[in-house]
Amino acid sequence: MIGKGGFQETDFYGMTLPVVKHSFLVTDISEIPTVVKQAFKIATSGRPGPVVVDVPKNIQQTRAQVFFPDEVDIEGFDPESKKASDLELNEIVGLIEKSERPVRYVGGGIISADASEALRKLVDATGIPVTSTVMGLGAFPETHELSLRWLGMHGSAYSNWAVSGEFEKDAEGNPVKIADGADLLLACGVRFDDRVTGKVEKFCEHGTIVHIDIDPSEINKNRKVALPVVSDVKYALKRLAEMITERPLQNNFAAWQKQVAAWKEKAPFGYRVTDEVMQSQHMKDHLAGSESEVILPQMVIEELYKLTEGDAILTTGVGQHQMWGCQYFLSDNPRQVLTSAGLGAMGFGYPAALGAKVARPDKEVIDIDGDGSFLMNVQELATAKIEKIAAKAIILNNQHLGMVVQWEDRFYDSNRGHTYLGNPDDMKQIYPDYVEMIKGFGLPVERVMYKRDLKAALQRMLESDEAYVLDVVVPYTEHVLPFIPAGHTVADMIWKE
Ligand SMILES: Cc1ncc(C[n+]2csc(CCOP(=O)(O)OP(=O)(O)O)c2C)c(N)n1
Numbered sequence: 001m002i003g004k005g006g007f008q009e010t011d012f013y014g015m016t017l018p019v020v021k022h023s024f025l026v027t028d029i030s031e032i033p034t035v036v037k038q039a040f041k042i043a044t045s046g047r048p049g050p051v052v053v054d055v056p057k058n059i060q061q062t063r064a065q066v067f068f069p070d071e072v073d074i075e076g077f078d079p080e081s082k083k084a085s086d087l088e089l090n091e092i093v094g095l096i097e098k099s100e101r102p103v104r105y106v107g108g109g110i111i112s113a114d115a116s117e118a119l120r121k122l123v124d125a126t127g128i129p130v131t132s133t134v135m136g137l138g139a140f141p142e143t144h145e146l147s148l149r150w151l152g153m154h155g156s157a158y159s160n161w162a163v164s165g166e167f168e169k170d171a172e173g174n175p176v177k178i179a180d181g182a183d184l185l186l187a188c189g190v191r192f193d194d195r196v197t198g199k200v201e202k203f204c205e206h207g208t209i210v211h212i213d214i215d216p217s218e219i220n221k222n223r224k225v226a227l228p229v230v231s232d233v234k235y236a237l238k239r240l241a242e243m244i245t246e247r248p249l250q251n252n253f254a255a256w257q258k259q260v261a262a263w264k265e266k267a268p269f270g271y272r273v274t275d276e277v278m279q280s281q282h283m284k285d286h287l288a289g290s291e292s293e294v295i296l297p298q299m300v301i302e303e304l305y306k307l308t309e310g311d312a313i314l315t316t317g318v319g320q321h322q323m324w325g326c327q328y329f330l331s332d333n334p335r336q337v338l339t340s341a342g343l344g345a346m347g348f349g350y351p352a353a354l355g356a357k358v359a360r361p362d363k364e365v366i367d368i369d370g371d372g373s374f375l376m377n378v379q380e381l382a383t384a385k386i387e388k389i390a391a392k393a394i395i396l397n398n399q400h401l402g403m404v405v406q407w408e409d410r411f412y413d414s415n416r417g418h419t420y421l422g423n424p425d426d427m428k429q430i431y432p433d434y435v436e437m438i439k440g441f442g443l444p445v446e447r448v449m450y451k452r453d454l455k456a457a458l459q460r461m462l463e464s465d466e467a468y469v470l471d472v473v474v475p476y477t478e479h480v481l482p483f484i485p486a487g488h489t490v491a492d493m494i495w496k497e
């Protein structure tokens with residue numbers, strides 16, 4: 001039937017090719033065992049990624065005697081052979097010896113290669129500060145004193161300074177460099193994404209860059225580097241640590257660590273109730289007379305972090321709530337924060353939380369979501385109810401597509417392009433009414449509007465042994481800071497109001 005345009009025919013093979021690691025179309029039933037085995041091998045080895053196996057209906061309905069191979073070979077596919085040579089690694093050790101201000105920039109590759117422990121050992125052996133991408137959250141413990149937390153557009157000011165230098169504006173508004181950034185950037189399992197680098201040629205402009213990655217197509221893709229090393233990152237980090245243990249470094253980077261500590265002291269993530277919040281429509285509509293009870297979105301995450309003592313798995317939608325979730329909840333372990341990061345798929349949060357809770361029923365799993373994002377997969381509440389999956393969700397309900405509002409405010413004179421999600425005919429009403437909606441799914445839900453109610457409501461949510469949703473109503477006026485506008489540099493970073 002393929003190619004006849006029959007009922008519901010869709011070219012899944014062709015359609016998915018650009019977004020998956022590999023696709024298979026099964027045309028002969030006897031291929032299925034081999035194809036499935038190959039699919040899992042491709043999906044899980046080297047740089048992991050999704051693989052599609054399209055099994056047409058007629059193949060599904062055929063009967064056959066099939067042979068199950070123990071091993072499968074895939075021509076030209078041999079990720080295990082990618083190991084850095086000692087020569088390359090020695091060169092890295094030499095660069096570390098020569099440097100004064102090294103930084104490790106690590107990403108999701110560390111997590112998929114299961115290399116966190118190797119990274120930890122290497123940091124202990126070298127004393128080099130670490131910053132991660134959002135995909136790399138938890139690859140290195142964020143509470144460690146050498147952690148610079150995450151970098152990029154909404155990352156910590158100090159990680160961006162450590163990589164590219166600290167700048168201040170002079171009286172005319174021109175940026176002046178006041179401290180140097182890294183002279184050596186050790187990039188591991190990262191891809192120099194634009195949300196990390198901003199204007200890519202200015203990213204760590206004066207540093208030597210080493211890039212270790214298992215995927216050769218990532219090397220020199222966005223940024224030309226001085227020393228590319230194609231390798232399984234776990235092997236490379238382990239071997240580097242061995243080499244450094246055998247022949248300890250002469251350099252302990254004490255002055256650089258002091259600078260990093262001073263930066264962390266100077267610019268921690270922070271927020272306050274601004275005049276803008278006080279004058280917002282939110283205050284007029286919902287908090288008139290109780291202004292001091294306003295809940296800022298950042299407070300919710302901060303309180304959650306305290307109550308869980310950081311022991312929870314977070315998932316997120318896409319938007320401001322996602323950035324605040326990652327800023328105010330510190331992850332010390334890999335796979336603690338599940339977020340769609342560079343893909344930016346609104347609706348990711350709750351389904352991801354369901355998956356995480358099924359995989360780790362022993363852990364508290366909480367989706368930090370936006371009112372816009374949550375709505376995109378709201379039907380998954382039925383899955384939670386019917387399958388009895390106790391994944392929790394906190395909706396930071398600002399009645400807006402907040403992240404888009406932030407860009408409208410900064411770059412488009414606050415012109416609103418359908419970014420208000422409430423009902424313009426009745427702005428005092430919270431719309432849509434998540435409380436009623438979630439009740440309709442047969443699940444417990446609470447709305448929180450006042451600060452005095454927040455902690456107890458979070459506690460009730462955490463104590464629940466079934467799925468539970470907290471609808472926390474917050475102002476839409478907050479902007480995520482720090483902020484390096486797209487395509488700009490650290491010199492343009494807005495980090496305080
Ligand atoms: C499916 C999808 N549609 C549109 C966007 C563009 N987008 C990015 S953030 C955002 C707003 C998200 O709003 P909300 O979930 O309420 O989060 P908030 O920023 O308000 O915290 C939009 C529309 C996207 N990333 N994904």
Ligand SMILES: [Mg+2]
Pocket residue numbers: 319370371372396397398399400401402
């Ligand atoms: Mg929102």
